[in-house]
Amino acid sequence: MQRSRRPFINWLTLLTLISMILVACGGAETAPTATTAPAATATTAAQVEPTTAATAETAATTEPATAEPVAGEVTLKLWHMPNGAAPADAIQAEIDAFEKANPGINVEPEMLDWGAAFQRIQTSVQGGEGPCLTQLGTTWNPTFAAMGGLRPFTAEEITAMGGSDSFVAASWATSQLQGMEGTFSIPWFADVRALAYRKDLLEKAGLKPEDAFKDWASFKTTLATIQEQNPDVAGIAFPGRNDWNVWQNSSMWIWNSGGDLLSSDLSEATFNSDAAVTGVSEFANLYSSKLTVTNTLELNSAQVDASFGDGRTFSAITGPWLISNARTAADAGGWANRTVADNLAYAEFPAGPGGSYTFVGGSNLAILKSCENAEAAVKFVQFLAGNESQLRYSQAIGMLPATKTAQADASIANDPLYSVFISAAAKGKTSAPIAEWGQVESVLNEQLGSLWDDVATAGGPVSAEVVKTRLDQAAQTVNELLGN
Structure with missing residues (x-):
């Protein structure tokens, strides 16, 4: 184009x-x-x-x-x-x-x-x-x-x-x-960003990382298995709309589904493509599938990290900063739960039909x-x-x-x-190196944040139509910002 x-x-x-x-x-x-x-x-x-x-x-x-x-x-x-x-x-x-x-x-x-x-x-x-x-x-x-x-x-x-x-x-x-x-x-x-997880719980389940996090299907099976074996531990935690990372976390599911945020010439939104809708729907329905901590949509990134460090969750979408938390003694400000600290491990994001990106x-x-x-x-x-x-x-x-x-x-x-x-x-x-990116990001965050409200009130899996509507609304505004 x-x-x-x-x-x-x-x-x-x-x-x-x-x-x-x-x-x-x-x-x-x-x-x-x-x-x-x-x-x-x-x-x-x-x-x-x-x-x-x-x-x-x-x-x-x-x-x-x-x-x-x-x-x-x-x-x-x-x-x-x-x-x-x-x-x-x-x-x-x-x-x-x-x-x-x-x-x-x-x-x-x-x-x-x-x-x-x-x-x-x-x-x-x-x-x-x-x-x-x-x-x-x-x-x-x-x-x-x-x-x-x-x-x-x-x-x-x-x-x-x-x-x-x-x-x-x-x-x-x-x-x-x-x-x-x-x-x-x-x-x-x-x-x-990567996926932090507890290697002790993975070993208890008899799973290897290369199998447990191979793709979306195996990942969801792994989360369900961990929860079944450990009733007090949720499969995963990630922030909802009360966070600065709303669009960033969703972007990884868009990329891994084969979608993208903007066109190759950076002139128009593509985050509402069929592939992107598939990726965002997959992410959103981790919650409706009851594979997350019950309050995950109310958490920000710091609270997600805390829930993992406290041992309440098996995995979390996060970054390398947890390494210092795990390797620092509790009396020096590190994690008090030393079982979690001793068993911190990371995996790259499970691959979708479009590959594995972060x-x-x-x-x-x-x-x-x-x-x-x-x-x-x-x-x-x-x-x-x-x-x-x-x-x-x-x-x-x-x-x-x-x-x-x-x-x-x-x-x-x-x-x-x-x-x-x-x-x-x-x-x-x-992110795209365009002067308008700050505005693009703001619009995308607003609609993705509203999508998490939809997810919270759906009472079950959120439909692809609901996801598509939110992303279409964002795309319309973004395309106007980009002069289309």
Whole structure:
């Protein structure tokens, strides 16, 4: 399909809806180490098709601000979010290591709450005042790049970090802006989703992971078997509408059914296709099949993680941050239920007719165009993208490194828990690098949230027609946003 020509973005609409954009891949309510930001549509780096020149409709520019040589003492202000259980300590460890290796460059961190960060960055971009460096949720990059507020990284600067191929493909895609040349941020860490489960209960059932989680049918059989053998343990927990991950969790069922969120040219919604309806219906009816904790539709992600850690559920849709909960002693803040802690295991998502994919989000690092010490800022970003920092910081906050080299390190690659996420990330999908994504996400979340209300009141399996109606309503609004 030929991509329709449309205004690059309706700024009045965007500014009106900005307050609606939630922090998706993480947020203020997350478990101690669940920190990320909006992200997900079946998009890879190959789908980002930059043009050779900006159009008059685009506020962004591909020319980086002139970087003055670092001379004397310079101070870089960094905005970051509460990543991990001890966010201030985690980022300070990186700052200390960087400053030791780069005398004369000082980094001054300021931690922003996830709920306020988007507005703070927007105000800074619009007013020309703010930090030199800021953390961005992966789906924020297109919006701020389109506003012209981010300094693109040069080819030479990216080469010094190992080049684009050194980053996980799904993560690298989040640094781009559809229709524009340039890399507007650098992947910092990756949030990857998988299925956490109790290996002791699986062994008790006489099942092997490769069979238990092979596909949708075997997965549901496994959940039913576990519940039958362990009456006090529910098969699975996942959040309902009271969460920032509503569309992200549903997206994995859409992808695995053979569907997608947007068309290949990112011009129209496809999350209401027959395949997508099948995937969302399959997900929704885990609840009607009584394979979940009874209150799962009322939970947010942090509460889902807690129900798993307490031993109330056999499995949960979650991320790598649970590893630190399990490996930390109870008296140091780890899980009190040591049986669960000792038996934590992960599996990739059960395959559907379209394959097995997972959501990849995380956070990027961006330099604001107003930064007066751009060369020093680039050095700090390059340091944070280096192997040593990638390994140290990602493990401190309970996420995955964004670079392939760090992920291949034996400390992660040979770890039976982290290795599942590395394998899943290679098949990960993420959000579309379009300036309108924040609005698309908001619309999709609204209708998927309402669908969970339908599920709760259905009294049985929710019909494909009900799912189709919700997704059609979202698609109509999204297509209008995309100029169709």
